[in-house]
Amino acid sequence: MTTEKLTYWQRNLRLIAKCLIIWFVVSYGFGLLLVEPLNTIRLGGYKLGFWFAQQGSIYVFIALVFYYARAMNKLDEEFDVQE
């Protein structure tokens, strides 16, 4: 594998890792593991932990997918591997 291709793949992996950490934190972290302490905080009528489990995590998922798509399109161009 050429070094350029290797760097491209490693940059992709780092990006995926970054996104999946956020993915894990908002759903499994805020929505499940830390739900009880977060529920002491209110977001209007919502308990915060409950809100993350039933609303917030889904919004973050959407943002992550679009962020990843944009970042990868840029990376493709930087390494000249776009279609």
Place this chain on the structure above:
Amino acid sequence: MDLKTLTYIAVFGSFGVYFAIAWWARAGTTSEFYAAGGGVGPLANGMAIGADWMSAASFISMAGLIAFLGYGGSVFLMGWTGGYVLLAMCLAPYLRKHGKFTVPEFIGDRYYSKAARIVAVGCLIIASLTYVIGQMKGVGVAFSRFLEVDYGLGLGIGMGVVWVYAVLGGMKGITYTQIAQYVVLIFAYTVPAVFISLHLTGNPIPQLGLGSTMADGSGIYLLDKLDLVVTDLGFKEYTTDKLGSGINMFAYTLSLMVGTAGLPHVIMRFFTVPSVKAARASAGYALVFIALLYTVAPAVGAMARLNLMSTIEPSPGQYLVYEERPQWFKDWENTGLLKFEDKNGDGKIQYTADKEKNEMVKIDRDIMVLANPAIANLPNWVIALVAAGGLAAALSTAAGLLLAISSSISHDLMKGVLTPNLSEKNELLSSRIIMTIAILVAGYLGLNPPGFAAGTVALAFGLAASSIFPALMMGIFSKKISGTAAVAGMCAGIGITMLYVFQHKGIMFIPGTAFLGDMEPNWFLGISPNAFGIVGAIINFSVAFLVCKITGPAPAEIQQLVENFRTPKGAGAAHSH
């Protein structure tokens, strides 16, 4: 106009639209039949994925589950959306770059093995067939309740409709029909939700209404009121009630996410877009379209529960007199899904968590979405719309699943293994014949559901999570995993998952054959059978790595193949060779 006429207009009007689209989008080549010719834009594909994904379970059952599980229902909300993050980053772009028609074909290429391809076909058929039975049941139920036709006849009409557009148009017809079905189902889902949210909280946006104060002037937040009402009657607090243990919720969510990313009928939708870039974008659009329903569902669930409670007990200690019950109550009693038993003989309805005193002896969860418009006194056209929406959800998912099944048989088993000399024309003909057979089998199973019908949808996720997902992940992220290792992993993963489900739920779910009993103390780490897919996936990964260590890595040309699909450059339309 009366409700029945309106419902007929809504349902058969929507069928007319699907037929017109099917005629316009007929498939003439295998490329069109399997991958819609590779020319579907990301926005259109996102919408089609939305309809493909959201089944009768999402449309009818999910809000009802949340209504009675409260916070515990979060596993479905996060699990069925979070999988798209995995799909968008870890699977879709590379599978699209490789550019083949089916999931087993990718597995066969990557693992340079016909055996791996055949095992993948087996896993795909088991997962998809269990899923499609649930859709067929949904079609039959929707017809029998809303149009008052016989369950079997309703099922037959549904099969006929799917046959017309799926067999004629293949992936191309299914794609454009699904776009129409998405519009019907999302409209049907959100309109009643907006009305109910407006009525209860004064806020027309259900996602905000759920976090608002009640419109009755009391100033109390809707969720606080719901917590109060349910705990007064002895039920667990709505916003904190867990589904089993913490670890069970964790495993359940993870199983649903991984299963979502491994379901072949969703993955194959990514073969229909023209480029890798479009594959990444369509995952994002798909999630937006899915979230439109999934963020409304918790509001529908909570508000339906509150409406139900306040109908039965308008204020604390004041119970509804049975003779004065509303019309919807009588209608659902007729179906047997709602049952009242006057235990203390006072002619009033007492609804409580105490089993000895509770007089609402049966409230089927599925009626919450279907009865919701009537409970909230919404006009008849809204109820008619819900019927058309439920059917759109069931039919669109059924069509996607049937295509996944028929393409894996005609393309992977026949063209790929048994009869490689099949001409394109004959392959197209044979996929149409197999699709017809698949529809008949699915219809038969919907009419005579085997013992396991109730557990089917959840089982499909466990099976996909434990077999297909790990094989695809290892194929993309490791260059070394060999064919032998992948086959061993898939067999171990799906085997252990089926074993665990059967030992607790009965062999093929036949009651009495469960050899460990369906009891929580016997569950591994307190994980329910429905949540076991993730354990199966971990076993799949471990076995594959171990076998690879012993038998050696994949050959050099395969490592080259992996490098090739990791970069987007040079992706043409999906092709067969």
